[in-house]
Every structure is written in structure tokens, then in C-alpha cells.
Amino acid sequence: MTVLEAIQKSADFLGKKGVESPRLHTELLLAHLLKMPRMKLYLNFDRVLTTPETDALRELVKRRGLREPLQHITGSTSFCGHEIAVSRHALVPRPETELLAELGWQFLTERRAPSRRGMADVSEQAETVLGAPTALDFGTGTGCLAIALAAKCPNARITALDVSPDALALARQNAAQNQVAERIEFLQGDGFAALSNGWGERPREPVVADGHHGSPGDSPRQFDLIVSNPPYIASAEIATLEPEVRDFDPRAALDGGADGLDFYRRLAAEAKPFLKADGKIMLEFGDGQTDDIKKIFEGEKWIVEAVREDYSHRARILVARR
Ligand SMILES: C[S@@+](CC[C@H](N)C(=O)[O-])C[C@H]1O[C@@H](n2cnc3c(N)ncnc32)[C@H](O)[C@@H]1O
Numbered sequence: 001m002t003v004l005e006a007i008q009k010s011a012d013f014l015g016k017k018g019v020e021s022p023r024l025h026t027e028l029l030l031a032h033l034l035k036m037p038r039m040k041l042y043l044n045f046d047r048v049l050t051t052p053e054t055d056a057l058r059e060l061v062k063r064r065g066l067r068e069p070l071q072h073i074t075g076s077t078s079f080c081g082h083e084i085a086v087s088r089h090a091l092v093p094r095p096e097t098e099l100l101a102e103l104g105w106q107f108l109t110e111r112r113a114p115s116r117r118g119m120a121d122v123s124e125q126a127e128t129v130l131g132a133p134t135a136l137d138f139g140t141g142t143g144c145l146a147i148a149l150a151a152k153c154p155n156a157r158i159t160a161l162d163v164s165p166d167a168l169a170l171a172r173q174n175a176a177q178n179q180v181a182e183r184i185e186f187l188q189g190d191g192f193a194a195l196s197n198g199w200g201e202r203p204r205e206p207v208v209a210d211g212h213h214g215s216p217g218d219s220p221r222q223f224d225l226i227v228s229n230p231p232y233i234a235s236a237e238i239a240t241l242e243p244e245v246r247d248f249d250p251r252a253a254l255d256g257g258a259d260g261l262d263f264y265r266r267l268a269a270e271a272k273p274f275l276k277a278d279g280k281i282m283l284e285f286g287d288g289q290t291d292d293i294k295k296i297f298e299g300e301k302w303i304v305e306a307v308r309e310d311y312s313h314r315a316r317i318l319v320a321r322r
Contacts, residue, residue: 001054004045006030010061017065025070029060032074067243080148082178089166090141091253096310097229100284100317101145103308104227105152107280108133111224132157136274138191138228138267139163141253143171143184145227150180159223161187161194164252192270195221220273229284230263232256260286264293268300272322280305283318290315 001009007026014022031038033056049057063073071077071092076085079093080101086092111133133156137146140160150158158180162168168186175181187194233254238246245254256262264283271281281302285293294304302320310316 001049002045003030003041003047003049006049006054006057007041010057013061014065017067019064019067025064026061028070029064029073030057033057033060067247069244069248072248079142079144080152082144082147082151082174084142084144084147084174085170085177086142087170088248089164089170089250091249093142093144096312096314096316097145097284098148099308099310100227100229100282101148101152103282103317103319104135104145104149104225107225107282108135108149108153108156131155133224134159134222135225135227136161136195136223138226138271139230139253139263140171140186141167141229143174143186145229146171146184147175147178147180149225149227150175150183151178156183158184159187159195159221160184161189161191163188163190163194164250167250167253191266192220192274195274222274222276222279224276224279226267226271226275226279226281227283228263228267228281230256230267232260232263232284232286232289234258234260259292260289261292261296264289264296268297268302272300272302275322277322279321281318281320283320284316285318287314290318293318 007023007030010026011023014025019025027038027041031041033053060073064070069092071086072088076083077093080098084093133153135149135156135158137149137158137160140146140162143160146158146160149156160171162171165188168188172181172186175184187197189197231252231254233241233256235255235258237260238251238254264285267281267283275281290307294307297304297318297320302322304318304320306319307315308317308319
């Protein structure tokens with residue numbers, strides 16, 4: 001069978017199984033298998049696949065036909081240009097979330113300059129630490145947001161928390177793979193409680209001068225930025241989602257309680273003490289949740305600065321301050 005015949009046959013099969021964009025997914029699976037960029041397949045349409053290649057492709061296509069996500073089959077996805085390993089332990093990073101990362105790193109980058117002013121008399125080392133903006137990634141999953149922030153803001157210190165130890169193990173692995181592990185601390189626990197679980201694991205010297213870091217007795221820790229893409233699907237809605245999401249993303253990454261808004265209520269009620277006076281919180285949310293989320297935050301006396309649309313013009317990110 002040639003490459004082109006294999007693509008046509010497999011795409012036909014995936015289409016019948018209800019997979020969206022079956023031809024694209026077939027090409028991506030085959031490119032993964034043959035370890036070549038997808039576009040190169042087009043130059044190889046007449047190439048005859050070996051028997052082992054045909055057998056291996058059949059296996060991959062079978063898995064995709066059972067609606068296993070493409071990223072689980074290939075083992076990774078791209079997020080803001082970083083390769084992020086994925087597994088059943090964490091949500092597959094979505095393209096929409098790249099906007100949250102982008103807003104986050106813009107804020108951290110702008111913020112760095114003023115904090116370094118007037119510091120000519122401090123040592124270079126102290127300047128690096130004192131000037132370092134800090135961010136908290138609440139519910140880090142694969143670590144995609146934390147990694148993108150750390151990579152784009154080489155001076156920033158990131159804290160990433162998650163309730164799932166398995167997700168954190170994956171996030172740690174991803175941070176190492178992307179060479180940013182030294183600037184991200186990973187803490188396990190239920191919401192902000194994770195921040196007090198992590199002192200024993202802290203990789204850096206405690207620094208108290210600007211409130212960025214402290215010792216176990218100092219509380220609460222305050223961040224320049226809190227980002228989160230929390231679970232936001234209403235519990236009863238989960239059963240209606242596409243199998244790729246329903247059966248493969250962890251339930252803890254999806255389930256936002258009866259109306260999907262539990263985590264926003266929790267963040268609105270609990271996040272203020274963990275944010276610096278001039279810090280910002282940036283939260284991703286789902287379709288149709290804008291008004292409820294604004295109400296929740298305004299009800300807790302937050303100043304909602306903006307609601308940003310994603311690249312498909314859907315309201316997607318809330319930006320607020322204390
Ligand atoms: C929607 S996923 C987002 C993952 C990642 N930040 C992203 O954008 O791809 C939400 C994450 O929140 C975590 N989570 C759920 N409940 C939590 C809790 N009570 N405390 C901390 N993290 C929690 C889940 O384990 C999951 O990794």
C-alpha cells in the first residue's frame with residue numbers, strides 16, 4: 001500500500017468512527033509513525049509502506065478510531081512552541097489556553113522593569129531575586145502554563161500547584177524537558193492549601209525582602225500574578241462531551257461542580273491574600289460563563305479589568321485585580 005492509499009483508507013475509517021478532521025488526523029498519525037513532518041508526506045505519496053509500517057499504522061488508526069485523543073497516541077502536543085508530554089493524568093493543553101499564557105507573560109515582563117528601578121546599590125544576585133516577578137499556576141496539569149511563563153520570562157519564579165500527584169509528576173517531567181525546572185516549584189494539595197504543603201520541597205533560598213518568598217511562619221505568600229484554567233464543566237454535562245474529552249481527560253480536570261462555577265467561587269473568595277496589592281488574576285473560563293463569573297468576582301469586591309476573547313472570538317479570559 002502506498003502512503004496516499006494508506007491515508008485515504010485510514011481517513012475513511014476514522015470518518016466513519018466520528019473523528020473530526022479524519023484526513024488531518026490520519027496524516028498526523030502517519031507523520032508521527034514515519035518520523036517526518038506532515039508536509040513531507042505529500043512528497044512521498046507514492047512511497048510503498050513496509051509491512052511493519054502498515055501494521056503499526058493500523059494499530060494507531062485503530063486507537064484513534066476508539067476516540068483516543070491524537071495527542072495521547074503521539075505522546076505529546078505543542079503549547080506556545082514548547083513540546084509538552086501528555087498522558088491520562090492531565091488535561092491535554094488546548095490552543096485557547098495559549099492566550100492565557102500570553103497575557104500572563106506580557107504582564108510579568110512589563111512588571112519586571114519598575115521593580116528593578118532604584119536598585120543600583122544592591123548586588124547582582126539580590127537584584128535578580130528581588131526583581132524576579134512571581135506567578136502562581138493554580139491547577140497546573142501538564143505544567144503547560146507554568147512552563148510557558150517560565151520560558152518567556154527568564155527572570156520569573158513560578159509556583160505550580162495541583163491536587164493530582166500524577167499530574168504534578170508529568171508537569172515536573174515537562175519542565176525538565178523544557179529546561180525550566182529550576183524556576184518552577186511544584187506543590188501538591190487542594191487549592192491554596194498546597195502552598196503550605198510545599199515548604200520542605202522548596203528549591204530556592206527563602207527571601208523575604210519583597211514578600212516574594214518567606215519561611216514557613218510567613219503567610220500568606222503573595223504573587224504578582226495568579227493564572228488558572230480551572231475545571232469548568234458542569235458535572236452533568238461531562239457525560240455529553242466528545243469521547244476524547246469525556247473518556248480520556250481526568251475527571252478532576254473537567255468537573256467544575258453542579259453549575260461548573262465552583263472553582264471561580266473558590267478563587268474569588270480565597271485568592272486575594274495570595275495576590276500582591278498591584279497583582280492580577282487571570283482565569284480561563286468556558287463558553288457562556290462570562291456574566292456569571294464577572295458577577296462572582298464583583299460580588300467578592302474584585303475589580304474586573306477585562307474579559308478577553310480567544311482567537312475564535314469567544315470570551316475566554318477574565319482579568320481582575322484586588
Ligand atoms: C482544566 S485542568 C488545567 C490544566 C492546565 N493548567 C491546562 O491549562 O492545560 C485543571 C487542573 O486543576 C486541577 N485541580 C482540580 N481540582 C483541584 C484542586 N482542588 N486543587 C488544585 N488543583 C486542582 C486538576 O487536577 C487539573 O490538573
